[in-house]
Amino acid sequence: MSADTKRAAAPEPNYITANYGIKSWLLTTDHKRIGLLYLISISVFFFIGGAFAVLIRMELLTPEGDLVDSETYNKLFTQHGLIMIFFFLVPSIPAVLGNFLLPIMLGAKDLAFPRINLLSWYVYTVGGLVTLYATATGGVDTGWTFYTPYSSTYANTQVMYTAVGVFITGFSSILTGLNFIVTTHKMRAPGLTWFRLPLFVWAQYATSLIMVLGTPVLAITILLVALERGLGIGIFDPKLGGDPLLFQHLFWFYSHPAVYIMILPGMGVISEVISCFARKRVFGYGFIAFSSLAIAVLGFLVWGHHMFTSGQSVYAGLVFSFLTMVVAIPSAVKVFNWIATLYKGSISFETPMLYALGFIGLFTIGGLTGIFLGTLALDVHVHDTYFVVAHFHYVMVGGMVMAYLAGIHFWWPKITGRMYPETIAKFAAVVIFIGFNLTFFPQFLLGYVGMPRRYHAYPEEFQVLNVMSTAGASILGIGYLIPMGYLVWSLWWGKVAAANPWRAKGLEWEVPSPPPTFNFDQTPVVTEEAYAYAADDSFVETEAAKPPTYPSDPKVGADS
Amino acid sequence: MSHHPALAHHFEDLEQQHESATLGMWAFLITEVMFFGGLFTAYAVYRWRYPEAWLEGSHELDIGLGALNTAILIGSSLTVVLSIHAAQRGESRKIVRWLLATIGLGLAFLVVKAIEYSHKFHVGHVPGPNFASGDFVHTETQLYFGLYFAMTGMHAVHMVIGIGLFAVLLGMAMRRRFTPEHHSWLEMCGLYWHFVDIVWIFLFPLLYLLGRNQ
Numbered sequence: 001m002s003a004d005t006k007r008a009a010a011p012e013p014n015y016i017t018a019n020y021g022i023k024s025w026l027l028t029t030d031h032k033r034i035g036l037l038y039l040i041s042i043s044v045f046f047f048i049g050g051a052f053a054v055l056i057r058m059e060l061l062t063p064e065g066d067l068v069d070s071e072t073y074n075k076l077f078t079q080h081g082l083i084m085i086f087f088f089l090v091p092s093i094p095a096v097l098g099n100f101l102l103p104i105m106l107g108a109k110d111l112a113f114p115r116i117n118l119l120s121w122y123v124y125t126v127g128g129l130v131t132l133y134a135t136a137t138g139g140v141d142t143g144w145t146f147y148t149p150y151s152s153t154y155a156n157t158q159v160m161y162t163a164v165g166v167f168i169t170g171f172s173s174i175l176t177g178l179n180f181i182v183t184t185h186k187m188r189a190p191g192l193t194w195f196r197l198p199l200f201v202w203a204q205y206a207t208s209l210i211m212v213l214g215t216p217v218l219a220i221t222i223l224l225v226a227l228e229r230g231l232g233i234g235i236f237d238p239k240l241g242g243d244p245l246l247f248q249h250l251f252w253f254y255s256h257p258a259v260y261i262m263i264l265p266g267m268g269v270i271s272e273v274i275s276c277f278a279r280k281r282v283f284g285y286g287f288i289a290f291s292s293l294a295i296a297v298l299g300f301l302v303w304g305h306h307m308f309t310s311g312q313s314v315y316a317g318l319v320f321s322f323l324t325m326v327v328a329i330p331s332a333v334k335v336f337n338w339i340a341t342l343y344k345g346s347i348s349f350e351t352p353m354l355y356a357l358g359f360i361g362l363f364t365i366g367g368l369t370g371i372f373l374g375t376l377a378l379d380v381h382v383h384d385t386y387f388v389v390a391h392f393h394y395v396m397v398g399g400m401v402m403a404y405l406a407g408i409h410f411w412w413p414k415i416t417g418r419m420y421p422e423t424i425a426k427f428a429a430v431v432i433f434i435g436f437n438l439t440f441f442p443q444f445l446l447g448y449v450g451m452p453r454r455y456h457a458y459p460e461e462f463q464v465l466n467v468m469s470t471a472g473a474s475i476l477g478i479g480y481l482i483p484m485g486y487l488v489w490s491l492w493w494g495k496v497a498a499a500n501p502w503r504a505k506g507l508e509w510e511v512p513s514p515p516p517t518f519n520f521d522q523t524p525v526v527t528e529e530a531y532a533y534a535a536d537d538s539f540v541e542t543e544a545a546k547p548p549t550y551p552s553d554p555k556v557g558a559d560s
Numbered sequence: 561m562s563h564h565p566a567l568a569h570h571f572e573d574l575e576q577q578h579e580s581a582t583l584g585m586w587a588f589l590i591t592e593v594m595f596f597g598g599l600f601t602a603y604a605v606y607r608w609r610y611p612e613a614w615l616e617g618s619h620e621l622d623i624g625l626g627a628l629n630t631a632i633l634i635g636s637s638l639t640v641v642l643s644i645h646a647a648q649r650g651e652s653r654k655i656v657r658w659l660l661a662t663i664g665l666g667l668a669f670l671v672v673k674a675i676e677y678s679h680k681f682h683v684g685h686v687p688g689p690n691f692a693s694g695d696f697v698h699t700e701t702q703l704y705f706g707l708y709f710a711m712t713g714m715h716a717v718h719m720v721i722g723i724g725l726f727a728v729l730l731g732m733a734m735r736r737r738f739t740p741e742h743h744s745w746l747e748m749c750g751l752y753w754h755f756v757d758i759v760w761i762f763l764f765p766l767l768y769l770l771g772r773n774q
């Protein structure tokens with residue numbers, strides 16, 4: 001990076017050039033630097049989790065279990081799920097984009113507790129290292145759900161270390177959630193009322209509520225499994241009168257809301273991106289804001305739909321099925337409002353917008369198939385099949401990963417001060433969209449005709465669809481490597497970004513790219529609502545949208 | 561406007577800083593409620609399912625020691641409040657004195673708890689392969705003791721953390737770091753201590769008292 005030349009020319013150092021050295025990063029309390037630390041860590045975990053997915057898809061290329069034996073296969077899908085969920089999806093948008101953006105969007109200098117913020121990254125890293133140690137020394141085969149009594153009594157794999165790793169990492173999301181809640185309540189700039197907040201902030205706030213309320217329950221649940229396994233306390237042990245179903249209740253009490261931890265922040269990103277690239281105020285601001293809270297609250301009331309076939313009472317099943325339908329309403333509210341925002345907007349198809357539009361389509365499919373699964377009678381037919389796998393990946397990969405990539409591209413100029421190369425980025429977005437659908441749509445069909453999940457071998461008639469899925473996964477894998485390549489490339493050779501390259505609204509676009517360490521020289525005063533895009537406001541270069549020109553930096557303005 | 565030395569750079573004023581710390585602490589205590597909530601749920605489910613086993617188990621606990629510990633903890637909550645009161649009035653030596661009293665009471669609680677635990681170990685009422693199941697009619701009594709150790713054990717862990725926090729505060733108080741206008745740390749740790757106290761206020765009747773008249 002041309003940091004040295006820039007530093008000499010630019011009037012003020014930004015958060016990256018403010019000071020140097022490994023210590024200035026590992027001991028930083030700057031929310032922006034901590035966001036970058038998270039970005040690096042979760043990217044590592046994303047590619048580790050992805051490697052397990054590659055092995056799974058390779059095994060499933062043929063009906064016979066010829067690449068790995070069944071026990072190894074159990075470990076592969078367990079490690080894939082664990083790493084992707086606890087170490088990528090849960091922290092992805094909150095810990096990277098939320099950390100970076102939330103204080104700036106609120107007009108604050110930092111999060112309320114900067115040292116706790118740094119602590120959360122260390123907690124995450126320690127939890128991650130413990131889990132990786134467990135992975136390297138044999139891995140775990142219980143499925144990411146740790147169902148008892150298998151996890152507590154029978155499994156002979158690294159359950160203990162993995163449980164400890166997940167337990168520790170949980171505290172990092174609790175700390176992040178705490179920080180976001182307090183910051184949103186107490187550190188908004190003058191004039192920034194609740195209903196002037198960007199919808200990204202509402203989404204982060206709702207997510208934080210779930211993190212704070214749900215994660216401790218996961219912690220105690222895992223702790224009880226560990227106590228049972230290590231000390232024979234026997235809370236879930238049927239021999240002593242304990243009930244394994246109680247584990248499922250406690251586990252899903254966290255883990256169902258946790259899927260909203262994984263999708264809500266993505267919905268926040270989509271609101272920002274859609275509004276910017278349709279040049280329109282978000283349609284139904286209040287509805288979108290409150291639907292985030294509604295999802296956070298209702299999300300705690302539907303955990304029993306994971307247990308329709310586990311032996312819970314039929315009446316409980318009926319109630320949970322009904323409540324599952326109810327939680328679909330706020331999600332649908334969001335989708336309809338985004339579409340209404342697009343209506344008569346002046347839409348342009350930059351890369352973030354491509355991902356956002358992809359999100360809307362894929363999330364809709366994922367959400368609607370969630371209704372299928374929440375329907376009691378149908379779920380008895382398709383539970384534990386590839387239909388569930390496909391549904392989950394449509395929401396998590398088609399939804400959350402798309403939203404994450406939309407956000408990373410949208411705010412990349414703000415984070416790094418560099419533009420990503422637009423043409424290849426659009427190409428990658430299309431590759432990812434095609435690869436994703438080819439991977440996971442066949443899995444709906446496989447599940448519907450009865451292919452169970454979590455088996456390493458299958459009858460021959462399922463092979464065609466499995467080959468399609470594996471082919472799609474190869475495309476998807478390459479699709480994810482392309483952004484990895486050009487984003488890193490852009491750090492050195494990307495076009496220097498303006499303060500507001502998208503001419504977007506929001507406080508984060510009023511500070512330089514990259515922002516200075518304390519974000520604002522003076523506390524900003526907010527006088528208008530979010531998304532105050534003018535009706536005829538197309539892309540015209542204004543002063544703010546032009547890249548800054550530093551005479552001594554030869555690379556400025558050089559196109560990629 | 562001159563900056564108070566305790567004011568962190570990212571806050572506008574001490575009031576905002578104090579309000580943030582307070583909200584953060586309350587939010588943290590909510591996470592603690594959810595954490596212990598899992599244990600209390602397990603307790604409720606099994607008590608409802610195995611009332612006789614629960615009766616049998618609770619008769620094994622020493623009400624006298626339990627009551628003594630309840631009194632000790634309530635007393636320690638009082639000493640914490642008195643230390644905060646002293647800080648509000650700027651009486652530095654009293655802060656130190658009341659913090660010492662709090663730490664002493666906390667340690668006394670742990671000593672009594674250790675006596676109870678060692679008795680259970682001695683007579684084989686600790687769940688696991690060496691559990692003296694011959695002492696009991698109901699097999700689920702072992703489950704009762706499992707929950708007893710899990711709940712009081714998690715509570716004791718919180719006590720140890722609290723005592724550690726007060727040890728740090730004691731050091732700060734001896735260096736006269738608390739002033740009438742700024743003693744947030746003291747108040748936050750006080751809130752935490754009251755929470756740990758309240759958990760015990762629930763544990764004592766649930767584990768020791770319920771059904772003892774039968």
